Amino acid sequence: MTPGQDHDPVTGYRLLHELDVCPGEVLGDRAYDTNAILGLLQSRAITPVIPSKRNRRVKRPLDSERIKSDT
DSSP states (O other): OOOTTSOHHHHHHHHHHHSOOOSSEEEOOGGGOOHHHHHHHHHTTOEEEOOOOTTOSSOOOOOHHHHHHHO
8 A cells, every 4th residue: 555665554544544445345464453544444344354463462353365365
C-alpha cells in the first residue's frame, strides 16, 4: 500500500480512512498490525487479513492459506 520509505502504519491508516472501502477483506503485512488500523477496519465491517506482530501479546487467528492464495 505504501512506498518503502514511508511509515507504513501512519500512511496506511490515512489511505484506508480516505478510501471508500466496502465490507470485505484487507490484506497487509505485519507493519499494518496496529490498534488504529484494526479499529478502523472493524468499524467499517472489513476483515483484516494481517498477521499479528511478533510482540503482540494476544495473537489474532490468521488463515495462512488465505494469505498464500492472494500473493
